[in-house]
Amino acid sequence: MxxxxxxxxxxxxxxxxxxxxxxxxxxxxxSLVAASCGGGVKPLPDAEGRYLxxxxxxxxxxxxxxxxxxxxxxxATDPANTIVSVKRLLxxxxxxxxxxxxxxxxxxxxxxxxxxxxxxxxxxxxxxxRVSADILAELARRAEHCLKGKxxxxxxxxxxxxxxxxxxQTKDAAALAGLNVLRLLNEPTAAAVAYGLDSQDQGNIIxxxxxxxxxxxxxxxxQKGVFEVLATGGDTNLGGDDFxxxxxxxxxxxxxxxxxxxxxxxxxxxxxANDAKHRLSDAATIDLTYQQWSGEINNEQFAELCxxxxxxxxxxxxxxxxxxxxxxxxxxxxxLVGGATRMPVIRxxxxxxxxxxxxxxxxxxxxxAIGAGIQADVLIGNKSAxxxxxxxxxxxxxxxxxxxxxVEKIIPRNTTIPVAKAQEFTTFKDGQTIMSLHxxxxxxxxxxxxxxxxxxxxxxxPPMVAGAAKIRVRFQVDADGLLGVSAEELSTGKMAExxxxxxxxxxxxxxEQMLQSSQDHxxxxxxxxxxxxxxxxxxxLIDAMNSARKIDGELLTEAESERIMxxxxxxxxxxxxxxxxQIHALTERLNRVSGDFAAxxxxxxxxxxxxxxxxxxxxKSAD
Ligand code: AMP
Numbered sequence: 232m233x234x235x236x237x238x239x240x241x242x243x244x245x246x247x248x249x250x251x252x253x254x255x256x257x258x259x260x261x262s263l264v265a266a267s268c269g270g271g272v273k274p275l276p277d278a279e280g281r282y283l284x285x286x287x288x289x290x291x292x293x294x295x296x297x298x299x300x301x302x303x304x305x306x307a308t309d310p311a312n313t314i315v316s317v318k319r320l321l322x323x324x325x326x327x328x329x330x331x332x333x334x335x336x337x338x339x340x341x342x343x344x345x346x347x348x349x350x351x352x353x354x355x356x357x358x359x360x361r362v363s364a365d366i367l368a369e370l371a372r373r374a375e376h377c378l379k380g381k382x383x384x385x386x387x388x389x390x391x392x393x394x395x396x397x398x399x400q401t402k403d404a405a406a407l408a409g410l411n412v413l414r415l416l417n418e419p420t421a422a423a424v425a426y427g428l429d430s431q432d433q434g435n436i437i438x439x440x441x442x443x444x445x446x447x448x449x450x451x452x453x454q455k456g457v458f459e460v461l462a463t464g465g466d467t468n469l470g471g472d473d474f475x476x477x478x479x480x481x482x483x484x485x486x487x488x489x490x491x492x493x494x495x496x497x498x499x500x501x502x503x504a505n506d507a508k509h510r511l512s513d514a515a516t517i518d519l520t521y522q523q524w525s526g527e528i529n530n531e532q533f534a535e536l537c538x539x540x541x542x543x544x545x546x547x548x549x550x551x552x553x554x555x556x557x558x559x560x561x562x563x564x565x566x567l568v569g570g571a572t573r574m575p576v577i578r579x580x581x582x583x584x585x586x587x588x589x590x591x592x593x594x595x596x597x598x599x600a601i602g603a604g605i606q607a608d609v610l611i612g613n614k615s616a617x618x619x620x621x622x623x624x625x626x627x628x629x630x631x632x633x634x635x636x637x638v639e640k641i642i643p644r645n646t647t648i649p650v651a652k653a654q655e656f657t658t659f660k661d662g663q664t665i666m667s668l669h670x671x672x673x674x675x676x677x678x679x680x681x682x683x684x685x686x687x688x689x690x691x692x693p694p695m696v697a698g699a700a701k702i703r704v705r706f707q708v709d710a711d712g713l714l715g716v717s718a719e720e721l722s723t724g725k726m727a728e729x730x731x732x733x734x735x736x737x738x739x740x741x742x743e744q745m746l747q748s749s750q751d752h753x754x755x756x757x758x759x760x761x762x763x764x765x766x767x768x769x770x771x772l773i774d775a776m777n778s779a780r781k782i783d784g785e786l787l788t789e790a791e792s793e794r795i796m797x798x799x800x801x802x803x804x805x806x807x808x809x810x811x812x813q814i815h816a817l818t819e820r821l822n823r824v825s826g827d828f829a830a831x832x833x834x835x836x837x838x839x840x841x842x843x844x845x846x847x848x849x850x851k852s853a854d
Contacts, residue, residue: 249613250383250384250611250612250613251266251374251375251378251380251381251382251383251611252266252267252382252383252384252385252386252413252607252608252610252611252613253265253266253275253370253371253374253378253382253384253385253386253603253604253607254266254272254385254386254387254388254416254421254600254601254602254603254604254605254606254607255367255370255385255386255387255388255600255603256388256418256421256599256600256603257286257318257363257366257367257387257388257389257401258286258318258442258443258599259286259316259318259319259442259443259444259445259470259472260285260286260316260442260443260444260470260471260472260570261283261284261285261286261443261570261596262283262284262285262286262366262367262370263282263283263284263370263596263597263599263600264284264370264371264373264374264600264604265597265600265601265603265604266374266377266378266604266607266608267604267605267607267608267613268377268378272601272604272605272608273601273604274597274600274601275373275374275377275378276373276377277299277373278376281300282596282597283596284298284299284300284366284369284370284373285299285300285302285303286315286316286317286318286366287299287302287303287306287313287314287315288302288313288314288317288357288362288365288366289301289302289305289306289309289312289313289314290312290313290314290352290353290354290355290357291312291353291354292353292354293354294354296354296365298365298366298368298369299369303315306498307495307498307499307502308495310336310337310494310495310498311336311337311338311351311352311494312352312353312354314337314350314352314357314362316443316444316472317359317362317363317366318363318444318445319444319467319468320348320359320362321359321360321363321397321400321401321404322359322393322394322396322397322398322399322400323348323359323396323397324347324348325339325348325349328348336494336497336498337350337351338350338351339351340356343356347359347360350362359400359404360400360403360404360407361404361407363400363401363404364403364404364405364407364408365408367387367404367405367408367410368408368409371385371408371409371410382410382411383411383611384410384411384412384413384607384610384611385405385410385411385412385413385607386412386413386414386415386416386421386603386604386606386607386610387401387402387405387410387412387414387415387416387603388415388416388417388418388421388599388600388602388603389401389415389416389417389418390417390418390440390445390447390465390467391417391418391419391420391447391449391463391465393467393712395712395713395714395731397467398415398712398713399713401415402415413606413607413610413611414606414607414610415712416602416603416606417447417449417463418440418442418447418568418599419438419440419447419448419449419451419463419568420449420451420460420602421598421599421600421601421602421603421606422438422440422566422568422598422599422602423436423438423449423451423453423566423602424602424603424605424606425593425598425599425601425602425605426566426590426593426598434452434453434562434563434564435450435451435452435453435461435557435561435562435563435564436450436451436452436453436562436563436564436565436566437449437450437451437548437551437562437564437565437566437585438450438451438565438566438568439544439548439565439566439567439568439572439581439589440465440567440568440569440572440599441469441470441471441544441567441568441569441571441572441577442470442471442568442569442570442571443470443471443472443569443570443571444467444468444469444470444471444472445465445466445467445468445469445470446465446466446467446469446470446543446544446547447463447464447465448463448464448465448544448547448548448551449462449463449464449551450462450463450551450552450554450555450557450562461554461555461557461645462551462552462554462555462645463551463645464547464548464550464551464554465547466543466547469540469543469544470569470571471508471569471570471571471574473540474508474537474540474571474574475501475504475505475508476501476504477536477537477540478504478507478508478528478533478536479500479501479503479504481528481536482500482503482504482507482519482521482524483500483521485521485524485526486521486522486523486524487524488521488522488524500521503519503521507519507528508533508574509573511528511529511530511533511574511575511576512573512574512575515529515530516528516529516530517529530575530576533576534576534579534580537576541576541577541580544577544580544581545580545581545584548581548584548585549584554645559584559585559586559587562585562587564587564589564590565581565585565587565589565590566589566590566598567581567589567590567591567595568595568598568599569595569596570595570596572589572595573595578591625642625644625645625646625648625650625708625712627644627672627673627674627682628640628642628643628644628672628673628674629641629642629670629671629672629684629706629708629714630642630670630671630672630681631656631668631669631670631671631704631716632668632669632671632678633656634659634767635763635764635766635767636677636678636679636763637676637677637678637760637763637764638671638673638675638676638677638678638681639654639656641654641704641706642706642708644674646708648708648709648712649707649708649709650706650707650708651705651706651707651708652705652706653703653704653705653706654703654704655701655702655703655704655721656702656703656704657697657698657699657700657701657702658692658695658697658698658699658700658702659697659698660697661694661695661696661697662694662695662696663692663694663695663697663700664690664691664692664693664694665688665689665690665692666688666689666692666702666718667686667687667688668686668687668688668689668704668716668718668727668729669683669685669686670683670684670685670686670687670706670714670716670729670731671683671684672684673749674749675748675749675752675756676756676757676759676760677756677759677760677763680748680752680756684714684731685716685729685731687716687718687727687728687729688727689702689718689719689720689725689726689727690725690727691720691723691725692720692723692725693720693722693723700720700722701720701721701722702718702719702720702721703718703719703721704716704717704718705717705718705719713730713731714730714731715728715729715730715731716728716729716731717729758811761811762809762810762811762814764811765811765814765815765818766806766811766814768818769802769805769806769814769817769818770806772802772818772821772822773799773802773803773821776795776799776821776825777799779825779828779829779832780792780795783828783831783832783835786828786831786832786835787828791824791827791828794824795821795824795825795828798817798820798821798824798825799821801817801820802814802817802818802820802821805817
């Protein structure tokens with residue numbers, strides 16, 4: 232897959248003024264803003280010199296919300312009004328969140344429709360877009376204060392596996408915060424940009440990003456400063472927070488604390504577990520005290536406790552390698568991103584699997600924001616020479632339903648985006664004036680096994696015989712991963728299009744499941760496809776035979792007619808049988824018994840045509 236070079240509209244060749252643009256890493260636990268200042272892209276600190284802004288918002292009565300460290304401090308005392316890990320809520324409905332089983336100490340307004348979780352706070356109803364907007368606005372204020380000017384644009388990072396709904400809500404939040412979004416950039420992509428600038432590595436790189444709530448693995452190929460994303464994988468519901476939860480459960484079990492905990496006590500216990508996890512990054516064994524209990528835990532015990540989570544991350548690495556048809560021997564470097572990669576248990580597991588020490592030169596918390604800042608600088612037009620962008624890939628194939636409920640893949644999975652691809656389709660029935668288009672996503676061969684994204688219709692196709700109309704269907708995935716589909720009838724230019732914004736999309740687990748099931752069912756799917764195609768071919772032949780008998784029935788003797796009728800009815804009966812070999816055999820048989828009839832029809836029609844032409848020719852020569 233070749234990397235395309237694209238020029239962005241903002242990237243004019245000569246831009247005299249320096250434009251203010253930032254890169255924002257909108258994280259589950261912490262967020263960060265970086266910008267080009269003083270000869271390089273750097274994270275910007277707050278008034279107290281802190282870089283990480285805890286992604287926590289506390290809503291208060293008749294006062295503006297508190298965002299960051301102070302809000303985080305208040306989570307234990309005011310859990311219902313203090314929103315943490317809001318990134319996990321983006322693009323999801325309340326019922327989806329409930330199904331995921333997250334512990335959420337908030338009150339939701341159940342009278343709202345299920346489109347977006349409505350959190351009831353003392354400052355009114357807040358949805359995840361509003362909460363994210365408040366975090367972004369705080370970062371924008373910090374940047375404008377540091378840079379002493381008005382921001383003109385921002386690049387905001389999202390996990391590679393964010394679906395359309397999650398990306399869209401991130402963009403909505405930025406708009407609500409008054410930011411001009413230059414681009415949403417996948418987090419591992421931003422990390423690669425940051426390392427590419429600093430260390431000019433060559434070869435194949437794994438970006439292993441374990442944040443507070445999300446996990447992404449990307450395989451990038453880097454050649455002479457140009458990156459190509461070869462494969463991605465991940466899980467939007469796996470992160471450092473999950474390690475906290477396991478450790479909290481373990482502490483409770485050690486303390487024999489059987490009582491139900493209220494929201495505030497749960498948060499206090501999670502803080503204790505989080506602190507213990509951090510201390511385990513600096514010491515092999517640590518002391519712990521909870522209620523009446525005192526004890527210790529070492530990194531081996533911690534690794535055992537979190538074995539399932541660690542295995543999950545390594546299995547994802549394995550699948551990413553398989554997707555790119557590589558082995559660990561092909562990997563030259565591993566970049567660790569996200570605060571949770573500071574855990575020795577993760578570093579050891581990664582080192583063991585890849586048989587190599589990962590790169591840890593850059594601060595794993597700051598890499599993504601720095602990469603986004605570099606991209607922002609390019610997109611706003613501050614860089615004149617190299618306005619080339621690293622591109623991302625779409626995680627699942629996108630296609631359209633065709634006759635027989637089969638999927639025609641138009642943009643295969645792992646295609647570099649932005650991308651536009653068109654394919655021509657035709658009508659199935661004589662005189663057909665409407666074509667229904669069903670856009671689907673997934674790796675399976677049958678529509679019922681894929682995910683339905685959208686349906687729309689192209690109307691006003693001029694009536695023609697089946698197969699004569701030419702409908703060009705165009706799929707376009709923009710740089711933010713959003714899909715647009717159009718259909719155009721080529722003779723009239725009649726057009727219909729749709730922007731695909733599914734209300735709630737796939738999370739990484741669902742993507743993983745879809746990929747797994749496509750592998751598990753590969754053989755069955757091929758058979759199902761073969762059957763559908765055989766059924767379609769048989770139906771078309773029977774239709775053609777019936778209409779030929781209507782037009783030229785006099786060319787058949789009674790015995791021939793009976794033989795053909797018999798072959799038609801046998802084939803007709805077999806179509807529903809589900810045996811594609813038998814359908815093929817009977818289709819062949821109908822072709823054989825009607826062979827002479829077809830030849831006679833051809834003679835007759837050619838003869839007619841020739842007679843017509845010779846008469847015309849005679850008339851012409853007589854003139
Ligand atoms: P991020 O979303 O990248 O800000 O990741 C934050 C996650 O990294 C949280 O789960 C933190 O507890 C975790 N984290 C940060 N520092 C450390 C550390 N020194 N050791 C272990 N985990 C850490």
